[in-house]
Amino acid sequence: MAQILVDNLDPIILKKLETLAKQHGRSLQEELKHILRQAAETATHYHTGGNMEKAREAVTRAQVRYTGKTFSDSTELIREDREQ
Template sequence: MAQILVENLDPVILQKLENLAKQHGRSLQEELKHILQQAAETATHYHTGGDMEKAREAVARAQVRYAGKDFSDSTELIREDRER
């Protein structure tokens, strides 16, 4: 299994990580592995589209919220801005 070396870690951060490990009943190494696994899963979940059902629900809420409202066409404003 791969090993990672983290150099120049701020002592304050190290102390916080040690405190977290103690709170969770883990060794520092176990706590760091847990944190890295969570971060990797979250990043993968985010970049692979996440929960499509939640996304659909958010879109449906936005559609209801903005239904019947008129919005100005921003094409001219964008064109003017680009010509500056």
């Protein structure tokens, strides 16, 4: 398995990571693996759009719900709010 070396890590960040590890009952190395795993899974889910079939179904439902409805232009409301 690969190893990673992190140079010049801020000591405050290291202390926070050690505290997190202790709170979760893990070693620092286990905590870092957990954080990296979560970050990788989140990024993968975000970039692939998760379940595309469910996303398409949600878009279709929204299109049906809003078909034929007219919405006001909010530009004037935003201008008024900014001027306050």
